[in-house]
Amino acid sequence: MRTRNVAIVFRKELTDTLRDRRTLISSLLLPLLLFPLLLAGVLGLTILFVQRAERQTAPVMLLGAEHAPELARRIRALENVKVLPASNQYVQWINDKKLQAAVEFPPKLEINLRQTLEQPQSVKVYWYEGELRSRFVLRRIQKIVREYREEIVKARLAAHNLSAADARPFEFEQKNVAEAEKVTGNILGFILPYFIIVLCLTGAMYPAMDLTAGEKERGTMETILASPAGRGEIVLGKFLVVLLTSLATTALSILSFAVTVIAGGSALADISKEFVIQVSARSAATVFVVVLPLAVAFSAALMAVALIARNYREAQGYLAPLMFVVILPAMGSFLPGIELNAKLAMVPILNVSLLAKEIFAGQYPWKMIGMIFGWTCLYAAVALWFAARQFQREEVLFRT
Amino acid sequence: MRLQRIGVVYRKELLDLTRDRRTLVGIFLWPLVLFPLMTVGFGQIEKKVSQRAAKREASIMVLGAEHAPELVARLQKTEGLTPVPASEDYVRQINDKKLQAAVEIPMGFQDTILSGQAPPKVSIYFYNTEGRSERAVDRIEKTFENYRAEVIESRLGARGVTPKLLEPVVAKPENVATAEKVGGIKLGTLLPYFIILLCLMSALQPAIDLTAGEKERGTMETILASSVGRGELVMGKFLLVLSFSLFNTMLSICSFAVTMRFAKDYAAEMTRGFAYTIQPKAMLLVFLTVFPLAVLFSATLLTVALFAKSFKEGQSYTGYVMLAAIFPAIISILPGIELSAGLALVPIINVSLVARELFTGSYPWGLIGLVFAATTVYAALSLWLAIKMFQRESVLFRS
Numbered sequence: 001m002r003t004r005n006v007a008i009v010f011r012k013e014l015t016d017t018l019r020d021r022r023t024l025i026s027s028l029l030l031p032l033l034l035f036p037l038l039l040a041g042v043l044g045l046t047i048l049f050v051q052r053a054e055r056q057t058a059p060v061m062l063l064g065a066e067h068a069p070e071l072a073r074r075i076r077a078l079e080n081v082k083v084l085p086a087s088n089q090y091v092q093w094i095n096d097k098k099l100q101a102a103v104e105f106p107p108k109l110e111i112n113l114r115q116t117l118e119q120p121q122s123v124k125v126y127w128y129e130g131e132l133r134s135r136f137v138l139r140r141i142q143k144i145v146r147e148y149r150e151e152i153v154k155a156r157l158a159a160h161n162l163s164a165a166d167a168r169p170f171e172f173e174q175k176n177v178a179e180a181e182k183v184t185g186n187i188l189g190f191i192l193p194y195f196i197i198v199l200c201l202t203g204a205m206y207p208a209m210d211l212t213a214g215e216k217e218r219g220t221m222e223t224i225l226a227s228p229a230g231r232g233e234i235v236l237g238k239f240l241v242v243l244l245t246s247l248a249t250t251a252l253s254i255l256s257f258a259v260t261v262i263a264g265g266s267a268l269a270d271i272s273k274e275f276v277i278q279v280s281a282r283s284a285a286t287v288f289v290v291v292l293p294l295a296v297a298f299s300a301a302l303m304a305v306a307l308i309a310r311n312y313r314e315a316q317g318y319l320a321p322l323m324f325v326v327i328l329p330a331m332g333s334f335l336p337g338i339e340l341n342a343k344l345a346m347v348p349i350l351n352v353s354l355l356a357k358e359i360f361a362g363q364y365p366w367k368m369i370g371m372i373f374g375w376t377c378l379y380a381a382v383a384l385w386f387a388a389r390q391f392q393r394e395e396v397l398f399r400t
Numbered sequence: 401m402r403l404q405r406i407g408v409v410y411r412k413e414l415l416d417l418t419r420d421r422r423t424l425v426g427i428f429l430w431p432l433v434l435f436p437l438m439t440v441g442f443g444q445i446e447k448k449v450s451q452r453a454a455k456r457e458a459s460i461m462v463l464g465a466e467h468a469p470e471l472v473a474r475l476q477k478t479e480g481l482t483p484v485p486a487s488e489d490y491v492r493q494i495n496d497k498k499l500q501a502a503v504e505i506p507m508g509f510q511d512t513i514l515s516g517q518a519p520p521k522v523s524i525y526f527y528n529t530e531g532r533s534e535r536a537v538d539r540i541e542k543t544f545e546n547y548r549a550e551v552i553e554s555r556l557g558a559r560g561v562t563p564k565l566l567e568p569v570v571a572k573p574e575n576v577a578t579a580e581k582v583g584g585i586k587l588g589t590l591l592p593y594f595i596i597l598l599c600l601m602s603a604l605q606p607a608i609d610l611t612a613g614e615k616e617r618g619t620m621e622t623i624l625a626s627s628v629g630r631g632e633l634v635m636g637k638f639l640l641v642l643s644f645s646l647f648n649t650m651l652s653i654c655s656f657a658v659t660m661r662f663a664k665d666y667a668a669e670m671t672r673g674f675a676y677t678i679q680p681k682a683m684l685l686v687f688l689t690v691f692p693l694a695v696l697f698s699a700t701l702l703t704v705a706l707f708a709k710s711f712k713e714g715q716s717y718t719g720y721v722m723l724a725a726i727f728p729a730i731i732s733i734l735p736g737i738e739l740s741a742g743l744a745l746v747p748i749i750n751v752s753l754v755a756r757e758l759f760t761g762s763y764p765w766g767l768i769g770l771v772f773a774a775t776t777v778y779a780a781l782s783l784w785l786a787i788k789m790f791q792r793e794s795v796l797f798r799s
């Protein structure tokens with residue numbers, strides 16, 4: 001095998017791929033533009049819709065308001081809340097979304113609260129579980145009752161010559177001590193590994209089909225085989241182009257994702273001060289090293305399978321089920337609390353998904369990294385060997 | 401335009417497509433095998449894994465344990481918490497996930513509590529967003545709360561006051577929406593989305609095959625030379641694409657319904673634990689509103705794919721249609737969006753939102769009619785456009 005021949009095949013295929021402008025647009029430009037657009041659009045609209053739902057005037061009904069004049073007054077004073085006259089139709093109205101909530105006060109509530117220390121009284125808030133606007137109103141009403149309760153408690157303690165501190169012997173608070181990178185890395189680690197793996201696959205899919213079944217369809221397979229380049233050299237040249245496309249697609253998509261997140265970060269910073277997106281160069285580089293053999297395995301395997309097809313369409317039919325085989329283990333990063341062990345380190349795709357999750361969260365289990373890298377390299381070598389063998393077989397190359 | 405000829409074209413195309421075994425595999429494999437496997441299979445695994453994760457022991461460290469012997473004794477007895485000896489590098493250990501949480505008790509904690517002075521503050525150090533760490537904090541807080549309640553009780557008891565004094569009134573939320581409404585809200589949001597996507601995706605393959613594929617195979621001229629008119633040809637092809645789309649969608653919904661019946665755990669999660677059944681009336685109406693949408697998708701895809709010279713090209717053209725359709729479909733599942741007269745005119749979003757209303761058991765007849773009418777108009781337009789394009793030689797024989 002001569003490197004020069006491999007390079008010639010590589011250059012030829014690369015020119016071929018780059019010349020096809022439609023391919024470039026759909027495989028590179030589109031994800032680059034679409035990802036940020038979709039993310040920004042969906043995020044922006046969600047915020048808009050939720051804010052609008054919050055601002056919308058919510059019709060509320062008070063049942064037995066005469067038993068709790070003070071609470072009723074406070075609810076009436078709420079902004080964007082309209083109190084409807086009481087009616088026994090409230091269940092129906094809540095179901096029809098004409099009413100967001102109904103508050104039922106027990107008889108003599110406020111008088112009881114002032115005079116006796118009987119069993120805790122309960123104010124019932126009827127609502128529509130799962131409905132967004134109903135939940136907003138429920139929360140506001142709960143807050144009012146809570147504030148009112150605090151006042152009552154204060155008055156009662158004072159009446160018994162007790163201080164507020166007597167009812168709060170000690171306080172406790174949560175303090176996050178994880179570094180900002182680890183906190184956001186933990187969130188990113190959920191989705192990013194999945195996206196990287198799926199992008200690696202879809203990025204390789206198109207050129208893998210084009211350089212094998214597409215070549216057959218165009219009738220140029222024979223021409224290429226007749227050239228002085230050996231079979232192995234042709235496979236390697238083609239394979240390198242597929243690999244390059246796969247990696248380029250993945251890198252560009254991640255980059256566009258990062259740019260979107262950073263640009264949108266200022267918007268997110270308003271929501272939470274702690275939300276600082278930070279991925280260290282070290283973790284990005286480590287993930288890249290782990291993903292590289294996986295991209296090799298994908299590229300080689302896709303080529304080997306697509307070569308069996310006689311035309312582009314058939315190739316698609318063969319590769320589509322493969323997507324499914326990859327997506328399921330890639331979803332491993334979504335699972336909470338799976339710890340990597342020697343056995344899981346052997347499962348292809350799942351191992352990389354779980355490992356990338358750890359790395360994004362700032363963990364570097366070097367032994368595991370080595371093991372998974374080794375296993376993935378082994379799978380990649382097998383896939384590459386298989387692809388090379390497929391190219392040697394005439395019955396595959398010239399299937400009719 | 402004669403029905404009999406449309407029938408001939410339809411039968412020919414149907415034979416063509418069903419002969420290709422891969423098309424058939426595509427039709428049946430996704431809805432019948434992969435779809436249930438993916439939704440339920442993954443859901444089950446996730447449930448199992450998170451249940452196991454919830455049971456795992458957490459290592460915690462107590463700093464200044466000597467200041468609160470009683471509290472520490474309680475922490476040691478708490479299930480799921482394993483105290484480890486205190487050490488300086490607890491922050492490092494939490495970051496490395498070796499330690500799930502650390503509790504710092506201030507000096508003189510026990511004495512302050514007994515004397516009833518200003519309340520001391522205990523800090524709980526943890527790793528935000530880390531599931532195990534957050535669960536450990538939950539357990540610690542629960543133990544603290546129990547301890548605090550006891551301290552309060554004994555303190556008030558010493559002065560002859562009942563602790564009921566501190567619980568005058570609570571607001572108790574009580575759901576009054578029917579099971580159909582509550583269960584339907586999550587399911588009713590996702591199901592329309594899937595139905596719309598399925599409708600679109602199932603029309604994709606045959607639409608490309610019957611236009612660009614025909615061109616690629618070089619049989620377009622043959623078909624045009626037959627005694628069948630252009631309009632009849634389009635109608636025959638269109639009806640086939642439409643029936644594929646509808647058949648596949650129906651099949652997926654049926655398989656989904658069957659899967660839900662078997663996977664009760666998963667179904668309960670989807671419907672927030674409410675026994676939810678889709679009313680036949682709702683299903684029928686959903687189908688009625690989805691029908692013109694399927695017509696719109698089939699005719700549009702057919703038109704766009706006709707511009708392509710080859711199967712491959714057809715794919716990249718229809719890809720844009722997919723994108724244009726998916727975006728409104730996503731918008732319709734965002735929280736807080738509600739069907740209104742204005743939105744009833746927006747294609748795709750309107751069908752998705754009206755389907756959600758129907759699945760949650762409400763029947764806003766005026767809006768249902770409006771959505772149906774609007775979608776029918778769009779469908780008629782797209783069908784007219786498809787026929788128009790088939791008349792143009794420049795499109796048919798583009799080179």
